[in-house]
Amino acid sequence: MGLFDKLASWLGLKKEVNVLCLGLDNSGKTTIINQLKPSNAQTQDIVPTIGFNIEKFKTSSLSFTVFDMSGQGRYRNLWEHYYKEGQAIIFVIDSADKLRMVVAKEELDTLLNHPDVKHRRIPILFFANKMDVRDSLSSVKVSQMLCLENIKDKPWHICATNALKGEGLQEGVDWLQGTRDLQDGLCLCYIFII
Amino acid sequence: MYFILSGSPIEIAFHFYPWLEAHSDPVAGLNTLSSCMDLADLSGDGENCLVVADLGSSSSGSLGSGMKLKVFRGTSLVSESSLLDLPSGLVAFFMDLNEPRVPALAVASGPCVYVYKNLRPYFKFTLPGLEVDPLEQEVWQQVRLGQIDTVALKDLLEGIRTKSELPLSQRSLRFLSLEPENMEEFVMMHQGQPIRRQTVITCMGTLKKSTADEDGVSCLVIGTESSEVYVLDPEAFIILAKMCVPAPPVVMDVSGQFDVEFRITVACRDGAVYILRRDYDKPKYCVELSSHCVGLVRVGKTVVVGCSDQTLQGFTQKGKRLWSVPLPAPITSMAPMRLSSRGFSGVLVALASCELRLYQDQWVLNTQRTPEPVTALTFGRYGREDGTVVMATQGGAMLVHILRRTASLQKPEGGGPPGAQSVRLNVPKKSQLFVDQTLREREQGPLMHRAFHRDLLRTRLRTAQAYSRALEASTGPSSEQGPVKLHAAVQGLGPNFRLTLYVVNAAALRPITGLSLCMLYDPALYTVAPPLLRLPLLAPGLTYALQTRVTCTGPALCDVIKVCVLQEGRSAPLLTAHINMPLPEAL
Known part of the structure; x- marks a missing residue:
């Protein structure tokens, strides 16, 4: 943690970060966000998201505002309108759905080639979800199928998760907090605040 | 150029390849036809399965070994059960209103329809026997x-x-x-058993009973070898309607609702397509095809028929032909492609030349290569993706292609009739004169035709006469009497010109002597020096260039100077050339 962060945490200020949560339908985006919320704010039944939801949760140093976008085919064209605001992206993949891995790759390629994302060093966190399902692909296999090694100009990280139990989620959020790019982008804000 | 290609490969790919190759299993061992393939949500969880009635392997001895009902979910085979007889059709349909909404499967084989519920045998319907002598x-x-x-x-x-x-x-x-x-x-x-004559089911379809809902109760429609079409009640399995067609049906397409209005389009073995409607037990319309039908698909109000003469033809619901397009190879399989979310409907046509083509009316929107010829294909929702095409190939492979979300399904630019065709011509209004003339033409047509021909012949005669006269007088640039050719060139802007005359002896061997060139001109306009040129001996095949000066003395006018080739001892010129002099510019 840098000096400003310490200062900020003494002051009780938390940095606001806008995060986009993307991925195909039925990949577990809403479930993941639900798990990240404090236990008293969690809901029991998750239904397919229509349009998008805005959720907020806090970690030790950051205050996240998550745009939980709907992954259904007819709502996917909404994603690109929020790329500008996003300071980080969480991309959720259903690692048990081998058939649609190519669709996930297609959507990821579209995202990475979008003018609002292409030239920014925006951190991307991949959740290879549904690790508990039998025959699901490992996170290494998922990153191979999505050709993640080709992403050279953005920091990225992939975690195997099970959103139903919340396994692996914290690892991903910790990585997101620690990325330099997110920090650097925010330091300027603190200078103004202080 | 390099930059463009390397900079935007994604955009280029979007435009040209609408299909994502999601899955390919070369050893799936599928041997089936489009009629024995369907996509249905058998588990009721919104994830569609592929149901295939496999014809079994014909290589392992007799046909009819290893006939199976296979269910695929995602990339894997989840269920397999044996079939008793060679299947001729498979459909998934809702037979009741029970919750959860899980469709039943109907497999037609021989004279029976086997109905499966939750992948377990539920009911067997046998067609009524035929009359025995x-x-x-x-x-x-x-x-x-x-x-x-x-x-x-x-x-x-x-x-x-x-x-x-x-x-x-x-x-x-x-x-x-x-x-x-x-x-x-x-x-x-x-000898102990009673004698029976049974028919065989050739094709099967579904028809909504009373509602057009996606999950409405459907009747089964069955075509038989005895040239009949039956509509079966989905709950009691009694025959609701029986219709006759002139020949055994091969392929069918059904639309509408049984209780309201319906159309059954059947292609029969006599090479014709018949359209059956409610309350008629005979075909309402008939389309005679140029060759046998190999596939029939309805797209909106158009019936698209693939024929064995490598054409794809579109018909209205009343059997009027709208268009016909030639194909580069025979059709192996056809399926409708209806994408309600994008308001798109087209036809997928698989060809023997390992191609999968997407047609919208007569326009090809896309051509995709396949590793092998496709024998069966179906389009619909598979897994959780709406725009999916599932194919079985000749070698038994299973291919799954998913339509890109961003794929453009536009008709190609320049497709269809050229733009000029739609421009209205400025046709003048019919005047009284026009009407009178038309009437006269109608009444006295032969007379006018004869008059015209007489005039035409007369013109030809005049022309021929003038030509022969010119030849006789040697006033043309080539001569009949001697093989001498002449052409001329005028150089200069005026008033001084240089006239160059080229003379060729076109004879094979004999040289010509005693020729001279004489200029005839209007002395008020030009002076020519010298006006007479003596030609040397003309060796055969050589071009002789002779020059003379022409000065324009009179007013600035264009005139003709005649050049005659004369021979000593003859009064008539051998040939004459007319030279059109240019307008002198400096005057």
Whole structure:
């Protein structure tokens, strides 16, 4: 943690970060966000998201505002309108759905080639979800199928998760907090605040 | 150029390849046809499965081994059960209103429809037997009573076969094909059972009962070898309607609702497409095809028929042909492509040349290569993706292609009739004169035609006469009398010109002597120096260039200077050239 962060945490200020949560339908985006919320704010039944939801949760140093976008085919064209605001992206993949891995790759390629994302060093966190399902692909296999090694100009990280139990989620959020790019982008804000 | 290509590969790919190759299993072992393939949500969780009635492997001895009902979910085979007979059709349909909404499967094979619920056998419907010749029945009765032996039976059945209008039953036909030593045994085995004549199902479809909902209760529509089309009630499995067509149906497409109005489009073995409607037991419309039908698909209000002469033809619902497009290879399989979320409907056509083409009306929107010829294909929701095409290839592979979300399904630019065709011509209004003229033309057509021909012939005659006169007078640039050719060039802007005359002796061997060139001109306009040129001996094949000066003295006018080739001792010129002088610019 840098000096400003310490200062900020003494002051009780938390940095606001806008995060986009993307991925195909039925990949577990809403479930993941639900798990990240404090236990008293969690809901029991998750239904397919229509349009998008805005959720907020806090970690030790950051205050996240998550745009939980709907992954259904007819709502996917909404994603690109929020790329500008996003300071980080969480991309959720259903690692048990081998058939649609190519669709996930297609959507990821579209995202990475979008003018609002292409030239920014925006951190991307991949959740290879549904690790508990039998025959699901490992996170290494998922990153191979999505050709993640080709992403050279953005920091990225992939975690195997099970959103139903919340396994692996914290690892991903910790990585997101620690990325330099997110920090650097925010330091300027603190200078103004202080 | 390099930059463009390397900078935007994604955009280029989007435009040209609408399909994502999601899955390919070369060893899936599928041997099936489009009619034996369907996509349905068998588990009721919103994830569609692929149901295939596999025809089995024809390589392992007799046809009819390893016939299976296979269910695929995602990339894997989840269920497999044996079929009793060779399947001729498979459909998923809702037979009741029970929750959860899980469709039943109907597999047609032989004379029966086997209905499966939750992948378990539920009901077997057998088509009613056909009428048996009473004489045939009588003969078999006598056999049972021991009144006639097998030799007499054979003769009697042969007689019935040739005379009777009704065909013989399966048993009699089988009996006649046996060797004499096996006949006795066959008769002993079968004489106790009553004689029956059964037909066979050739194709099957579904028809919504009363609502157009996606999950509305559907009736089964069955086409049989005996040239009949049946509509079955989904709950009681009784025959609701029976229609006759002139030939056994091969492919069918059904639209509408049974209780309201429906259309059954059937392509039959006589090379015609018949359109059946509610309350008619005979076809309402008939389309005679140029060749046999290999696939039939309805897209909106157009019926698209693939023919064996490598054409794809579109018809209205009343059987009027709208268009026909030639294909580069024979059709192996066809399927409709309806994408309600994008308001798109087209036809997928698989060709023997390993291509999968997407047609919207007569326009090809896309051509995709496949590793092998595709024998069966179906389009719809598979897994959780709406725009998916599932294919089975000749070698038994299973291919799944998913339509890109960003794929453009636009008709190609420049497709269809050229733009000029739609521009309205500025046709003037019909005047009284025009009407009078038209009437006159109609009444006196032959007379006018004759008058025209007379004038035409006269013109030709005049032309020929003038030409022959010119030749006789040698006033043309080529001559009949001597093989001398002349052409001229005028150089200069004026008033001084240089006239260069090129003379060629076109004779093969003989040189010509004693020729001279003479200029004839208007002395008020030009002076020519010298006006007469003597030609040297003209060796054959050589071009002689002679020059003379022409000065324009009069007013600035264009005139003709005649150049005559003269021979000593002849009064008429050998040939004459007319030179059009240019306008002198400097005057």
